[in-house]
Amino acid sequence: MIRLLLPLVTFVGLIGLLIIGMQTADERKLVDSPLVGRPIPNLVLPQLHQPAKTTSTADRLGEVWVLNVWGSWCQSCRIEHPYVGRLAKESGVPVVGFNWKDERDDALRWLSQFGDVWAYHMVDYEGRSAIDLGVYGAPETFLIDHRGIIRHKHIGPIDETILGDLMARIQRLQQEVGA
Amino acid sequence: MIAELGQVFLSLALILALVLSVVPLYGAYKNRPALMAMAHTLVIGHFVFALAAYIALSIVFFNHDFTVTYVATNSNLLLPWYYRLSAVWGGHEGSLLLWILMLAGWMLLVSLLSRSLPRAFIARVLAVMGMISVGFLLFTLLTSNPFDRLIPGPLDGQDLNPLLQDPGMIFHPPLLYMGYVGFAVAFGFAIAGLLGGRVESEWVKWSRPWTLMAWAFLTVGIALGSWWAYYELGWGGWWFWDPVENASFIPWLIGTALIHSQAVTEKRGAFPAWTILLAIAAFSMSLLGTFLVRSGVLTSVHAFANDPERGMFILGFMIVVTGGALLLYALRAPRIMTGKGFDFMSRESLLLLNNVFFTVSAAMVLLGTLYPLIIDMMGWGQISVGPPYFGAMFVLLMTPVVLLMPLGPFSRWGKDELWRVVFPLLGSLVLSLVAALIIVAWLDAWSARAITGWMGGLWLIFGSFHYLFDRQKRSRFGLPRHQLGMIMAHAGVGVFIIGVAMVESATYERDVRLTPQESVSVAGYEFTLLEVVSVKGPNWIADEARFTISKDGEVIQEMAPQKRLYHRSGQTMTQVALRPGLFKDLYIAMGEELDAQSNAWSIRIHIKPFIRWIWGGALLLALGATLAATDRRYRLQQRQSATEGVDASAASSA
């Protein structure tokens, strides 16, 4: 009897797996970054507004900050733009832009059209540094703590719910600074 | 108007399928011949309405009726008529309709060709297939109706996906579905066998030619898909182990096991329960394939538009069909050991091994395909399972199969001696090893893959022919078709292996930058780019690179790959140029324009040795199966059982 039931049991297991798989199909399309929990790579990049000046990811050591990857070519970046603005205004931490695989003129035009809500922008037109950050599609948002560790990465546009989630996370990170 | 008619036809087909899945079954249960006989009439009506619905959709496409959503999204005013007709199965909804038509066609054939089988049995088979049709008709009407209107309709449709505007894509899906759906026949026979309590060898005997035909279609369908992937987009590969490809390969592997286990069960009555299980599994895996392709549960290069709701429907359908079948199996499968005994060295044992290796391979492909799901469910992170895994595992599992295959035909049923089987084959073995080395030396293709590939391939070819000559010496009438078919199929595997080994070990591939009048030499061939010109097609424009290819200073061929821009969708597509050959293909694909001033382009040139052998081998497999399916003895058997079987089956019905 057990031998005859075995195929049915296996089949039920398979169906269970597929049902769960259906629920997680969209999530699984997002690739988790192995960099979360590790120090942010030290990247030295020119600024968008003053190309002669460079900034480094190490400059922000000692404070909680946000790095937001965007490009003027990226449709979803336009969708999340107002939420990035609110994040910058309400969170009280610096939100730095990471202008990825763009053209300088396009990026500046885009900013003047939609508004420049970031503290400043690091520029990576070759896409070389983005690889070190494990960036694979704009928009992406990194939360970095005061020790320079990447604590969280959000892939895809920010919306109301995500904004709330990011705010709460930032708050917790700031409490760590005090402790 | 025609779209509405199509919808009515589909609904009528559904009603007939509903009646079909209940009445003949009840008739078989109560032993009422009139009710059982209704199955044949219902099947004819069901087919007629399915065909009418299909024709309605074709007319709607042909007439550019963009007020039908499916036409508006899959066709276009500029689309040539032949692609308008093949666009019917270019998307999810229409391909389901094709699936239904094919199921109806198989049912009609079963009904026409199996009149001689016991009435109750065939009534059950058709009823089970009717239930499957109910599921697919409901699926179509409820979630994926190809006749849905779009009011007001657009002036022009979005185009048919350019990838599908190709001769290979016209034939690939229909053949593949013929295979998938064909397994529904074997499934129906197995379930009818379980229902009727006639689980001995008889249902196996009757279903063998059907299983062989379904398997042959599936083989050609997969081979066509592979051929298409090879020349489409300039990929140049022939198999990618993508989830969608695996979805068709798993039923094929199970089907292969099924064909061989049916042989044992028919001849020796040895594994009736296992054969039923395989028949259920083969069709269930076809359903699973449909689910994987259409639900979006896995990421694939070539899936249909994904829709979770549709996925849930197919899943529910699978639960009913497969779950029900397996429950029935648990309740009614034969529990006692039946059939004649056999020894370690016997044809039964070898076929048993065949079944072990093929089912484990199917399980391996399934495991690899679903492993990303498993690992995510366990919270162990994310991984990808790709060609390196499948390739290594598959070669590992198939090596014993290749080594043992020629022994199968030579071995006797029941009890044999190892030396008696191996001894006559020693000649073939030595010959294949020597010939492999000579050929590899002659081709100058020294690599472990090429050498082992040639050895294995020739071993199968020589071993098969050896059997052919051996038999022909002994029999006065020549070989029956089922034996010829088997020899052809086994030799086909050999041809296939040689193709794979050569392609994987001796392909030349180079990406070059070329300006007009510049040439590059690859593997002894001189490729000269003459000019890059603009050309116009019915619904696209293209840059065309005109090449001449010369060898030893002599021009042997002109080739013209294109880079097409499709008007409506704005998609660009690479159209490769091929010079096919028995021993090597020359292959050119255009990349990007690198410099507009000098007209420099990036160009990919492949030299693919023996690639035609891959599909040639598959064709031999399918031809062999067809030959075996049309053997005289199946027709004779049916006539015999017509006289003796009827009353016996009526009496044994539960």
Add this chain to the structure above:
Amino acid sequence: MRKALLLTAWLLALGLSDQSLASAIEPLPFRSDVEEIRFKALAEEIRCTVCQNQSLADSDAPLAQDLRQELFVMIQDGRTDQEIRNFMVERYGDFVLYRPPLASHTLLLWGGPILLLLIGLLGSVIIIRQRRALL
């Protein structure tokens, strides 16, 4: 629900940015055939993260182009295959490897079929022993 919609839109946008249906064809200045073969082999076993199940070798997506460039530079620098794989994994995780590493979480993947085969062979021996008795 809204979240799901947004996510879908974003995924769609990623897909649409890949408008060109073509494989990646780019002539790179390799110094030898060996280098070119290594490059192709590696590009084929590394997955393009933004694509629908395509390798770096097969994809035309901008990120895939960048990563191929990176791969090319690393090969020119004389890095080993394993170093290159590690480079990719450190940035994108095990997901980028089409050849899953042998580890505790892939034990079932690599070992499962072998185990099944052993069970199948053992089962065959048992079955044949039973059948022998019928001879």
